[in-house]
Amino acid sequence: MDEIDELLSIRAAELYYEENKTQDEIGQALRLTRWKVGRLLAQAKQRGFIRIEILHPRARRLPIERRLREERGLTDAIVVSTAGVHTPEELQERTAQAAADYLTALRPVPRTLGVSWGRTLFEISQHLRSGWATGVNVVQINGGVSLNRRPGTAAATAVGIAQKGGGSATLLPSPAILERLATKEAIESDRVVAGVIELARSADAYLFSAGAADHNSVHVESGYLSVSDVDVLVQKGAVGDVVGRYIDSDGNIVDPALDARTVGLTLDELRASPLAIAVVAGQAKHAVADAVVRSGLCSVLVTDEATALHLLDG
Amino acid sequence: MDEIDELLSIRAAELYYEENKTQDEIGQALRLTRWKVGRLLAQAKQRGFIRIEILHPRARRLPIERRLREERGLTDAIVVSTAGVHTPEELQERTAQAAADYLTALRPVPRTLGVSWGRTLFEISQHLRSGWATGVNVVQINGGVSLNRRPGTAAATAVGIAQKGGGSATLLPSPAILERLATKEAIESDRVVAGVIELARSADAYLFSAGAADHNSVHVESGYLSVSDVDVLVQKGAVGDVVGRYIDSDGNIVDPALDARTVGLTLDELRASPLAIAVVAGQAKHAVADAVVRSGLCSVLVTDEATALHLLDG
DNA sequence: CGCCGTCGTGCTCATATGAGCAGGATCACC
DNA sequence: GGTGATCCTGCTCATATGAGCACGACGGCG
Numbered sequence A, B: 001m002d003e004i005d006e007l008l009s010i011r012a013a014e015l016y017y018e019e020n021k022t023q024d025e026i027g028q029a030l031r032l033t034r035w036k037v038g039r040l041l042a043q044a045k046q047r048g049f050i051r052i053e054i055l056h057p058r059a060r061r062l063p064i065e066r067r068l069r070e071e072r073g074l075t076d077a078i079v080v081s082t083a084g085v086h087t088p089e090e091l092q093e094r095t096a097q098a099a100a101d102y103l104t105a106l107r108p109v110p111r112t113l114g115v116s117w118g119r120t121l122f123e124i125s126q127h128l129r130s131g132w133a134t135g136v137n138v139v140q141i142n143g144g145v146s147l148n149r150r151p152g153t154a155a156a157t158a159v160g161i162a163q164k165g166g167g168s169a170t171l172l173p174s175p176a177i178l179e180r181l182a183t184k185e186a187i188e189s190d191r192v193v194a195g196v197i198e199l200a201r202s203a204d205a206y207l208f209s210a211g212a213a214d215h216n217s218v219h220v221e222s223g224y225l226s227v228s229d230v231d232v233l234v235q236k237g238a239v240g241d242v243v244g245r246y247i248d249s250d251g252n253i254v255d256p257a258l259d260a261r262t263v264g265l266t267l268d269e270l271r272a273s274p275l276a277i278a279v280v281a282g283q284a285k286h287a288v289a290d291a292v293v294r295s296g297l298c299s300v301l302v303t304d305e306a307t308a309l310h311l312l313d314g
Numbered sequence C: 001c002g003c004c005g006t007c008g009t010g011c012t013c014a015t016a017t018g019a020g021c022a023g024g025a026t027c028a029c030c
Numbered sequence D: 001g002g003t004g005a006t007c008c009t010g011c012t013c014a015t016a017t018g019a020g021c022a023c024g025a026c027g028g029c030g
Helices: A004-019 A021-031 A034-046 A061-071 A090-106 A121-129 A153-164 A181-189 A193-203 A218-222 A227-235 A256-260 A266-272 A281-295 A306-312 B004-017 B025-029 B034-046 B064-071 B087-105 B119-127 B153-164 B180-187 B191-200 B218-222 B227-235 B257-259 B268-270 B283-294 B307-312
Strands: A050-054 A076-080 A113-117 A137-140 A205-212 A240-242 A245-247 A276-279 A299-302 B048-056 B076-080 B112-115 B137-140 B205-212 B239-240 B245-248 B274-279 B300-302
Touching: A004 A021, A004 A034, A004 B048, A004 B064, A021 A034, A050 B004, A061 A276, A061 A281, A061 A306, A076 A090, A076 A306, A090 A121, A090 A227, A090 A240, A090 A276, A090 A299, A113 B004, A121 A205, A121 B191, A137 A153, A137 A227, A181 A193, A181 A256, A205 A281, A205 B300, A218 A227, A218 B245, A240 A281, A245 A256, A245 A281, A245 B025, A245 B227, A266 A299, A276 A281, A281 A306, A299 A306, B004 B025, B004 B034, B025 B034, B048 B112, B064 B076, B064 B283, B064 B307, B076 B087, B076 B307, B087 B119, B087 B274, B087 B300, B119 B153, B119 B274, B137 B191, B137 B218, B180 B257, B205 B283, B218 B227, B227 B239, B239 B283, B274 B283, B283 B300, B283 B307, B300 B307
Parallel strands: A076 A299, A113 A137, A113 A205, A205 A276, A276 A299, B076 B300, B112 B137, B112 B205, B205 B274, B274 B300
Antiparallel strands: A050 B048, A205 A240, A240 A245, B205 B239, B239 B245
16 A cells, blocks of 8 residues: 555656646546545655755755754854756855855844955955945954965955945955964064954954865965975864864864964954854865864854755764 | 846745745745745746756656657657666666556557567566556567577566466567578468467557667677677668667668568558557667657657657757 | 554645736836 | 836735544454
8 A cells, every 4th residue: 555655646746746737636637535635745745755956056955054053053054055066166156155145144234354365255255246234344364465376365355345345454464374483473463463363353253264174275375384284284183274273173273383373363262253154165175164063163154055964964 | 126036036945945934924034925925936936946856766757758749749658757866777677667557557458469578678577567467468579589698588578478467478489680581581481480470460569679779789699690780780870779670860771681681570560550669768779769759660658758858859 | 243543534624825907116218 | 208018016816735623444452
């Protein structure tokens, strides 16, 4: 009886979803009462035979968002659908767009927004629309005077977000990582730098991404770390970095000495914030994303479906 | 206005399909009237943002079946869904199952059923249930005394279909292809063979598959043709074979001399039948499937979604 | 053999949804 | 600036669907 009911529910589903027949019509066709048809359809859904997908770059996965909030204790979660995505770039774009949307809809509008920099942040800045806010002051939360070929990306990110939000940007004029601890301490005690960091600490909200601990890292690209530095970090358990600080899968600093030479907000300062928005997407970042969420580095997470499911698996 | 409506329709779809909210509730959430929500949802569907799939081995694609009937003039078409299929074997199995289902449901039940043989037919015979019919006589319609390692597969197919249908099988005791024309003529004039072919001509319905013209062909495997024979046929335009007869993309015999040495029903005899059921599935058979349907070799086609779409493309 | 619990069935009634229509805003064109 | 066509909106009303319930069949168990 179960076998035949299963088949009937499939036949009914075909007529209902593909042929747009009413349950009554299906009943006539299959010689069933319309109530039976309704039950078969409910069964088909419940057993997972029916899959409904929303195919759109802006589509989100609300049930997964809910699970992230409930099971991972996030204040909010934005999960973009991966349906129909073929390239990592597309995924990245969808996520950046979603982050921009989230910022735009954010109430109350933060007066001061602390931001990190990197590929993800840059893309978010590009997806924001002019007038997304009125009068947001943007402040960099980690060092970012860029050494690489595309100088000013970090600056362009912060400035872009600020301009489109009708405010101004405060840049942190410092490298991300210094070679010597003494230099780092010296630079942090510089009046301007200290002032910027102070401002960063007072931000209403933070927006940052995370990097994977691999050779494509922005730190390698920017010249702050060498390929072998990264290898060593991985050796020590690093899964990625947040605002330039490398963490292991529990969210702990992997290399305290290195960390001491890194300029910007500390991770605990980030954790203390009531509104820390992390934007992390892509296969390569599953491990960091997990560390970020587990160790409470963010209160809001913007990510993709595959990454979200990875977080919920463990 | 269109941009924003599109976004709204996606938000509405998320709430409707993923969160099971009513259109009214969605209206409250998005500050819209419920009629507007209904229209947005309709729009999302109509623009193709909503994809509903039935994930089940027995699922069929009724809209595609309809198109095949209407645009390709078939009496009937059965198209199995490819959703969730990963291997060609799985596809083959689904299609065989569907063919078995079709036979089982066929009314009026044919008294005499002509069948070919091959991997597909064998699988269909395995998927049929005992008692699928009461008293069907099965007759082979093309030569099939097997030369290969698995002798009797052809016989097992016909016998299996007959036994499960409560009838008996009549085998055609002849090779598929003879080496010399004279031998073929001699064997066809044999009283028994002639009788079987006569019976085959009188069948109420035919069930057959088609083979691709490649090195995996059953004819190569059985030793009736060599690999180079097949290459030559392909050279001459062959896309595959039906009941052992190789055809080009228009359904015409590719090599009349070879055809004359092939034992069994002719293609025109098949075309004349009011109920000729072809079962053809898989990427490799797209070209033959096309030839079969275009040249009217079958009145009923059982196939998979990808093949069906290929047929409808041209 | 009879009893009771369980399950599936077909109903009533409440609710959700879709079709069709009238009024009003918008826009191009005169 | 007037005027008509067009589109959009929010309605009424008909229909489709889902929730809950009472009945009867079935099967296990005393």
